[in-house]
Amino acid sequence: MNYELVVGLETHVELLTKTKIFCSCKNSFGDEPNTNCCPVCIGLPGTLPKLNREVVNFAIKAGLALNCTINLNSRMDRKNYVYPDLSKAYQISQFYSPICTNGYLELSSGKKIRIHQIHMEEDAGKLVHKSGDVYVDYNRGGVPLLEIVTEPDISSSEEAREYIEKLQMIMRYIGVSDCKMQEGSMRCDVNVSVRPAGSRTFGTRTEIKNMNSVTFMTKAIDYEFKRHIAIIESGEKVVQQTLRYIEETNSTQSMRSKEDAQDYRYFPDPDLVNVSLEKSYVNRIQDELPELPESRFKKYTEVFGIPENDAMLIVKYKNVSDFFEQSSINLKNPKMISNFIIGQIFRNIETESDREKFDILITPKQLNKLAILIEEGKLNMNLAKKTLTKMLETGKGIEEFVSESDMKGLSDEEIEKLCDDAIKSNESAVKDYLDGKEKALKAILGFVMRQTRGKGDPLKIEQKIIEKIKND
Numbered sequence: 001m002n003y004e005l006v007v008g009l010e011t012h013v014e015l016l017t018k019t020k021i022f023c024s025c026k027n028s029f030g031d032e033p034n035t036n037c038c039p040v041c042i043g044l045p046g047t048l049p050k051l052n053r054e055v056v057n058f059a060i061k062a063g064l065a066l067n068c069t070i071n072l073n074s075r076m077d078r079k080n081y082v083y084p085d086l087s088k089a090y091q092i093s094q095f096y097s098p099i100c101t102n103g104y105l106e107l108s109s110g111k112k113i114r115i116h117q118i119h120m121e122e123d124a125g126k127l128v129h130k131s132g133d134v135y136v137d138y139n140r141g142g143v144p145l146l147e148i149v150t151e152p153d154i155s156s157s158e159e160a161r162e163y164i165e166k167l168q169m170i171m172r173y174i175g176v177s178d179c180k181m182q183e184g185s186m187r188c189d190v191n192v193s194v195r196p197a198g199s200r201t202f203g204t205r206t207e208i209k210n211m212n213s214v215t216f217m218t219k220a221i222d223y224e225f226k227r228h229i230a231i232i233e234s235g236e237k238v239v240q241q242t243l244r245y246i247e248e249t250n251s252t253q254s255m256r257s258k259e260d261a262q263d264y265r266y267f268p269d270p271d272l273v274n275v276s277l278e279k280s281y282v283n284r285i286q287d288e289l290p291e292l293p294e295s296r297f298k299k300y301t302e303v304f305g306i307p308e309n310d311a312m313l314i315v316k317y318k319n320v321s322d323f324f325e326q327s328s329i330n331l332k333n334p335k336m337i338s339n340f341i342i343g344q345i346f347r348n349i350e351t352e353s354d355r356e357k358f359d360i361l362i363t364p365k366q367l368n369k370l371a372i373l374i375e376e377g378k379l380n381m382n383l384a385k386k387t388l389t390k391m392l393e394t395g396k397g398i399e400e401f402v403s404e405s406d407m408k409g410l411s412d413e414e415i416e417k418l419c420d421d422a423i424k425s426n427e428s429a430v431k432d433y434l435d436g437k438e439k440a441l442k443a444i445l446g447f448v449m450r451q452t453r454g455k456g457d458p459l460k461i462e463q464k465i466i467e468k469i470k471n472d
């Protein structure tokens with residue numbers, strides 16, 4: 001029998017707000033344990049939470065970027081459970097009326113992965129295991145999160161990978177999260193079930209908790225798919241449960257039987273007022289949204305004619321894409337800039353995180369100036385590439401390496417004279433060319449380029465030589 005994989009993702013995204021969600025403690029990663037805490041975020045009785053407006057703004061931005069309905073009225077609820085990293089024994093989250101619903105994220109195939117909802121909530125603290133003891137660090141307690149929940153629309157581990165990578169890109173573009181999976185600012189719970197191909201009913205699902213790497217997430221999905229099939233084929237029943245992925249053995253392990261919503265005894269938090277928004281407030285945030293990666297990708301491929309793979313490499317990193325945008329201003333052919341970035345600049349920036357930072361010495365303005373000189377035919381590509389290498393090493397502008405006279409390029413008279421000399425000095429090559437040996441032209445062109453030491457536009461010079469030979 002053929003089986004179909006059904007996957008839904010719940011992604012937690014830590015927000016880049018300055019302060020926590022319900023108090024004014026600093027929201028910052030990697031500080032000394034328990035230094036960013038106060039009575040509110042460690043949940044002492046008698047304290048009152050107050051919702052951070054920036055968290056609401058970020059949730060609206062994320063919802064708009066993911067094509068959601070922004071609900072003008074939403075509410076915070078308590079999710080009750082006991083665990084040492086949550087001292088007040090409940091997490092403030094949204095359950096009954098989340099801020100964003102009914103969105104989608106489109107994959108490159110055109111398939112839309114529906115977003116069921118996005119809700120705001122607080123993160124819990126962190127348990128630290130050290131030489132047999134367990135410590136708790138409450139710095140992360142009260143850090144704002146968005147939980148982005150898809151419908152079970154994903155049908156392969158590859159689709160799950162693309163969804164997560166696109167989600168990361170979008171969140172970074174709108175500036176709500178850095179989505180660093182290795183630092184835990186993006187974590188993913190994966191719901192997996194399997195059913196006979198074509199069936200409309202869902203199989204029993206298992207949930208793999210807290211995936212913090214895309215590669216391991218895809219491996220875990222593939223592993224669960226096979227495991228479910230083996231259970232079904234053996235005539236047994238899949239047990240609904242929560243699992244942990246074990247990297248070393250590429251397998252999953254049971255953590256606990258899967259809980260349902262009623263186990264959390266959700267109820268509206270009486271300490272917080274409802275979140276009421278004006279439509280005009282939402283519209284203003286919509287107007288301020290930056291251009292999203294999807295739209296930039298379309299522009300790069302369809303308008304600028306940049307190959308899809310190259311366009312993807314530029315769009316993938318917001319800093320790179322911003323640099324590209326700024327250095328392509330007033331250019332007829334922005335593709336030249338993407339070639340420089342991918343061909344020359346990326347050569348020395350190999351890791352994903354370094355490309356993400358895109359910490360390079362030159363400014364977009366400096367690259368733009370170089371490109372304009374090329375477009376105006378004043379600088380040939382060969383010399384431009386060599387100069388760019390020097391610029392990247394030193395951070396200095398083109399004027400430091402190419403003299404004013406070199407930048408002006410060759411005058412038409414100079415080109416005329418150089419071509420005349422070349423034709424005179426290469427009689428046999430001219431004869432070969434007239435006999436139909438196209439390659440002979442290269443020898444004549446090479447002669448000119450040696451005279452100019454690389455200056456001048458080879459295409460223009462080549463045309464001039466052909467014109468002269470044919471008219472002789």
Ligand SMILES: [Zn+2]
Binds near residue numbers: 020
């Ligand atoms: Zn606090």
